[in-house]
Amino acid sequence: MHNLFIEGLKEGNREKLLQVPKSDLHNHSTKGCRRVWLEKRLNRCFPAPPEKFSGLIGMREWFKATIKPFCNNTEGMVMRWEGAFAEAKRNNIQRLSMNFGAPEIDEMGGMEAFKTVIQDFHRAYCPNTVFEPEITYVSCCDAAKEAEMMDDYLSFGFFKSLDVCGGEDVQPVEAFLPLYRKAEQYGLVKRMHVGESGTAEDVRRAVETLGLDEVNHGIHAAESKKVMQFLADHKICLHVCPSSNVMLGYAADYKTHPIKRLYEHGVSVTVNTDDLLLFDSSIENEYLLLYQAGTLTAEQLNEIRRNGLMKSV
């Protein structure tokens, strides 16, 4: 099967790339469906995103102005979840980690109802995919307060990992300790969005302070050989999202994307979609963009693909 992937990259053959097993481990579920899928479902056309957004705020504003008004309620959210599973099927995603916020679970009426909807989609679209749901909190949250309510979500044994997202430098990393202590009690994989806008030192501090097992983004670790060595020594995997980084301006372009330096310095990395609805991409496209820009070779990208299919810590 790997030859098919290498051939697919070298030939620019999407059909081959789609067939090969892949993972997507950094995927914000409500923005995990393809624009064309949503257009078909809603029988409506959406504008393509700009080449670059002006940061996270620009991205959110674009979404709010163009797509969200047409799928804004609970029904719209469930529809976008369905599209995310449909994409997992189309792209042969065999290991999928999608994240969900507590407010989304509450909107569904609690864990039972939420779990049923998600499990039904999983079963209907990609029953053979290893599905690892992640619970995520925004970085402006009151972590102590949220941690008190976490048992309501985690006691179901549904979630496999914890994440904090929504912008760095909002609070010091220590502020999130209550969430990560709780995650430890439940044996969750500990992740956080860090090193996307932040520095290499920010990545190391978050890993050390919160005991992170893996990092969402982490690309700016590439600016420090010491931090890359630290990540390699501790086998901390970075879940990298190339189009997200380029379109939000955190990486200059695909050719010089930090994933190259990270890989060459022995840091474990995976390739993921982040918010594919907003970046108008998909996982096979992310690999193809990196290959066609000359960032990494087809063989290196194949190794990264296989890395993503391996089980978490």
Ligand SMILES: [Zn+2]
């Ligand atoms: Zn993300």
